[in-house]
Amino acid sequence: MDILTQLVINGIIAGAIYTLIALGFNLIYGATKFFNIAHGVFAAIGGYTVFFFFKLSGAALVPSILAGVLLAGIAGMLSDKLVFLPLRRKRGSSVIMLVASLGLFTALQAVIAIMFSNRFQTLTDIFNIQKTYQIFSGVITRIHIVIIITVVSLTIGLFLMLNRTKFGKAVKAISDDDEVARIIGIDTDRVIGYVFFIGSAIAGLGGILIGFDTGIMPTMGMGLLLKGVIASIVGGVGNIYGSVCGGLLLGFVENFGVWKISGEWKDAIAFGLLIIFLLFRPQGVLGK
Amino acid sequence: MKIEIRNLTKRFDGVTAVNNLSLTLEGGKITGIVGPNGSGKTTLVNLLSGFLPIDGGTVILDDAIAVKKIRPHKIKSYGITRTFQDIRLFEQMSVMDNILVVLTERNLWCALFECHNPGHLQKAEEVLRMIDLWDKRDEPASSLSYGQRKLLEIGRAVSMEARVYLFDEPFAGLFPGMAGIVESILKQLRNQGCAVVLIEHDMDLIRGLTDYVFVLDSGVLLAEGRPHEVLRDRKVVEAYIGN
Amino acid sequence: MKKTAKIIIGVVAAVMVVSAAYVHSMSKKPVVKDTFKIGMIAPLTGDAGFVGVGMKNALLMAREQWGDGRYNYEFVFEDDQLDPKLSASAAQKLLNVDKVDAIVTVGHAPRITVPLARQHDIIHFAIAVQKDIPDGVNNFTHWAPSVKLNGLLIKEMQKRGIKKVGVFRTTSLEAWVAYYNDFLDGIKNTDIRVVTDQTFKKGEKDFRSLIARAKPTNPDIYLIFVETPELEIVAKQIREAGINTPFTTLEGFEVTEQPELFEGYWYVSPVEPSEEFSKAYEARFGKRPPVCSPNAYDIFNLLATAVERAGSSPSKKPATEQIVRELKKIKSFPGALGDLLVSDNGMVMSGVQLKMIKNGKPVALEH
Numbered sequence: 001m002d003i004l005t006q007l008v009i010n011g012i013i014a015g016a017i018y019t020l021i022a023l024g025f026n027l028i029y030g031a032t033k034f035f036n037i038a039h040g041v042f043a044a045i046g047g048y049t050v051f052f053f054f055k056l057s058g059a060a061l062v063p064s065i066l067a068g069v070l071l072a073g074i075a076g077m078l079s080d081k082l083v084f085l086p087l088r089r090k091r092g093s094s095v096i097m098l099v100a101s102l103g104l105f106t107a108l109q110a111v112i113a114i115m116f117s118n119r120f121q122t123l124t125d126i127f128n129i130q131k132t133y134q135i136f137s138g139v140i141t142r143i144h145i146v147i148i149i150t151v152v153s154l155t156i157g158l159f160l161m162l163n164r165t166k167f168g169k170a171v172k173a174i175s176d177d178d179e180v181a182r183i184i185g186i187d188t189d190r191v192i193g194y195v196f197f198i199g200s201a202i203a204g205l206g207g208i209l210i211g212f213d214t215g216i217m218p219t220m221g222m223g224l225l226l227k228g229v230i231a232s233i234v235g236g237v238g239n240i241y242g243s244v245c246g247g248l249l250l251g252f253v254e255n256f257g258v259w260k261i262s263g264e265w266k267d268a269i270a271f272g273l274l275i276i277f278l279l280f281r282p283q284g285v286l287g288k
Numbered sequence: 289m290k291i292e293i294r295n296l297t298k299r300f301d302g303v304t305a306v307n308n309l310s311l312t313l314e315g316g317k318i319t320g321i322v323g324p325n326g327s328g329k330t331t332l333v334n335l336l337s338g339f340l341p342i343d344g345g346t347v348i349l350d351d352a353i354a355v356k357k358i359r360p361h362k363i364k365s366y367g368i369t370r371t372f373q374d375i376r377l378f379e380q381m382s383v384m385d386n387i388l389v390v391l392t393e394r395n396l397w398c399a400l401f402e403c404h405n406p407g408h409l410q411k412a413e414e415v416l417r418m419i420d421l422w423d424k425r426d427e428p429a430s431s432l433s434y435g436q437r438k439l440l441e442i443g444r445a446v447s448m449e450a451r452v453y454l455f456d457e458p459f460a461g462l463f464p465g466m467a468g469i470v471e472s473i474l475k476q477l478r479n480q481g482c483a484v485v486l487i488e489h490d491m492d493l494i495r496g497l498t499d500y501v502f503v504l505d506s507g508v509l510l511a512e513g514r515p516h517e518v519l520r521d522r523k524v525v526e527a528y529i530g531n
Numbered sequence: 532m533k534k535t536a537k538i539i540i541g542v543v544a545a546v547m548v549v550s551a552a553y554v555h556s557m558s559k560k561p562v563v564k565d566t567f568k569i570g571m572i573a574p575l576t577g578d579a580g581f582v583g584v585g586m587k588n589a590l591l592m593a594r595e596q597w598g599d600g601r602y603n604y605e606f607v608f609e610d611d612q613l614d615p616k617l618s619a620s621a622a623q624k625l626l627n628v629d630k631v632d633a634i635v636t637v638g639h640a641p642r643i644t645v646p647l648a649r650q651h652d653i654i655h656f657a658i659a660v661q662k663d664i665p666d667g668v669n670n671f672t673h674w675a676p677s678v679k680l681n682g683l684l685i686k687e688m689q690k691r692g693i694k695k696v697g698v699f700r701t702t703s704l705e706a707w708v709a710y711y712n713d714f715l716d717g718i719k720n721t722d723i724r725v726v727t728d729q730t731f732k733k734g735e736k737d738f739r740s741l742i743a744r745a746k747p748t749n750p751d752i753y754l755i756f757v758e759t760p761e762l763e764i765v766a767k768q769i770r771e772a773g774i775n776t777p778f779t780t781l782e783g784f785e786v787t788e789q790p791e792l793f794e795g796y797w798y799v800s801p802v803e804p805s806e807e808f809s810k811a812y813e814a815r816f817g818k819r820p821p822v823c824s825p826n827a828y829d830i831f832n833l834l835a836t837a838v839e840r841a842g843s844s845p846s847k848k849p850a851t852e853q854i855v856r857e858l859k860k861i862k863s864f865p866g867a868l869g870d871l872l873v874s875d876n877g878m879v880m881s882g883v884q885l886k887m888i889k890n891g892k893p894v895a896l897e898h
């Protein structure tokens with residue numbers, strides 16, 4: 001195994017996982033202009049839904065995954081309707097929204113922990129070793145191929161949705177100027193509700209895929225969210241394509257970073273990258 | 289189309305910006321609203337377009353629907369649209385999309401999966417040719433010049449096919465050529481039977497273009513009538529000079 | 532005869548009066564036993580709650596079995612939920628409010644209690660592996676010593692001809708760092724070498740690039756120093772990278788929920804608690820004794836033995852210094868964890884065991 005090839009593959013895998021979280025985060029940020037910390041917990045909701053149906057209740061895989069994605073989406077939409085929409089109506093500042101989302105995150109995470117305990121769980125029956133494939137001189141597992149294909153299709157799907165559909169134009173309009181969007185007849189509250197659904201459902205799918213790769217914990221959301229946020233900022237916050245750029249850049253920097261220095265530095269490398277971008281290119285690789 | 293405003297009131301922290309105002313905007317006419325700065329002209333537009341909540345009074349549409357609360361995204365269904373003194377476009381979108389975005393149906397499934405039909409594209413082309421921006425249709429809105437942006441905003445309002453147009457200083461800062469386009473658009477809308485409301489400081493434009501004028505001062509109606517008569521009114525002249 | 536009868540009656544009466552008076556005086560003035568107070572700081576709730584509950588049960592069981600001794604033994608149990616902040620406040624409460632004579636700790640509490648034990652001159656017994664915790668003055672530990680665990684690990688490596696060791700370990704937990712340092716000390720004069728040492732933080736889930744770095748060094752065995760779930764994730768990702776090298780560890784494999792990953796691999800852990808202890812515990816509490824409970828059981832017995840040997844009068848418990856002197860005299864003691872020896876530097880030396888996962892279950896191997 002050529003170490004360089006393997007590092008490139010590892011960078012792409014890690015980047016794809018970060019992108020998965022950043023995509024939904026950026027979509028929601030674009031429409032609402034606040035850092036939705038609660039976004040991370042929807043990944044855990046997706047993962048635990050599959051855990052409940054597939055592993056505990058013995059349901060079939062595909063319906064369990066659909067349920068997980070759907071439930072994460074619905075939970076996201078409800079979080080908007082019950083918490084963020086009332087705050088927007090009261091013209092709550094983005095700091096108030098951020099604090100509210102942090103509160104929501106903590107509360108939902110606690111609920112998951114109460115229901116399923118704080119323990120680490122796997123989605124598969126045993127820690128089954130994934131089937132692996134050889135790419136040049138590196139290896140990649142089946143679930144990683146699934147993750148990469150998912151990310152590529154989601155990105156293309158979101159691109160088409162935002163640019164080719166009327167719904168996408170409404171989302172972009174809201175992202176640009178939500179007041180004007182309203183006077184041209186866009187029901188911004190409803191559209192933002194759907195944006196929350198789509199974004200949170202993507203996070204839920206991310207949680208499920210990560211669950212099949214390593215496993216799930218109620219606290220998995222914060223770590224994922226932080227990496228997703230770094231990917232968003234590095235790529236260009238609010239920018240869907242920025243999520244991909246930022247996610248990949250973060251994945252590469254982390255994996256090539258630990259090539260020469262030890263593994264405990266991984267988070268330090270990630271946040272170092274964030275600080276460099278905040279100082280020298282706050283608009284991110286792609287800008288807004 | 290007709291909008292009747294009865295006893296409309298808006299207060300900001302103790303200052304009454306619009307005070308018990310009653311007036312009627314009629315279709316087939318260009319109605320000028322004039323008054324010194326702070327007289328409540330833009331506040332009136334903001335109230336009618338739902339940007340500000342109404343504190344008191346009623347807006348009656350077509351002698352039929354009485355509204356006490358206007359939600360911004362509802363004004364399209366009332367047939368009302370507006371432009372802004374400080375131009376507000378969708379900067380991220382192309383010139384074409386700034387028009388197309390208003391031509392959408394809001395049914396979710398249609399919105400998610402349907403692309404624009406030929407009718408929409410034809411309408412957008414028509415509007416863009418009218419404001420002379422067809423050649424720039426694929427450029428981002430943010431790249432346009434000031435005047436082009438102003439025209440695009442007016443074009444966006446026109447493509448909404450409303451029946452009441454509230455134009456907040458559409459001529460401000462325009463070169464004569466572009467001002468001519470705006471003027472012809474306003475006249476065209478009037479001829480279609482729409483109620484066109486024009487907030488304007490330039491009294492020559494008011495005289496030349498409007499059919500009826502309301503003069504506001506400190507949120508109350510100071511005078512109304514045909515432009516030539518009203519603008520000679522002593523009260524009106526004093527209000528301007530005294531300000 | 533009449534006179535004799537009178538004398539007999541008189542003597543009997545006198546005896547009865549005297550004995551009645553004696554009995555009366557005895558019941559009126561019993562011996563006042565002094566109370567030796569033992570505090571415990573351990574998680575009683577939360578994920579690790581089973582550890583503290585097991586320790587509490589073992590202490591109570593040990594006291595019941597001890598029966599009526601020279602002194603009374605009283606417990607104060609504090610729940611720290613494995614949170615250092617709570618450990619600290621629990622230690623302060625035990626010392627300043629309950630005024631305990633000894634404290635038993637586990638988790639983060641040992642490190643916090645060490646200086647406090649010195650300051651208040653009490654005995655602190657920690658279930659901990661760190662070498663710098665016991666001092667033989669106030670602080671003692673009862674856990675299979677890292678040096679002994681590593682000794683057996685290294686001996687087995689030599690026996691199996693293992694020369695190149697690849698290490699994956701976390702630096703987030705003191706115990707693993709301590710184990711690793713002792714391992715390095717242990718291999719100094721052998722031909723065993725660490726060919727790759729990959730370190731990571733607790734909570735890391737993606738080891739793929741560390742594995743890519745380790746792979747070209749081709750170790751004979753991977754030594755993994757981290758607990759579940761990172762243990763299983765590292766093992767799984769090593770296998771997914773197409774590496775079939777065996778794994779080993781200290782303690783780790785028996786608590787895994789994925790024994791399939793470690794099937795057929797040997798490792799070293801502290802000895803199993805004695806059958807006698809396990810059976811008694813199971814009979815009393817209805818389940819197998821959890822980790823740390825035999826240690827707590829032994830700690831009570833060692834303490835009580837030393838206290839009773841040191842004490843001169845039941846009405847006055849001995850001073851810490853006297854108890855410690857007696858504690859360190861214990862060189863062979865039948866404990867739940869085998870034959871125990873208290874070293875002069877305050878470590879209770881218990882046994883270690885070579886084990887292997889066979890059919891998903893830990894099995895003891897001869898060594």
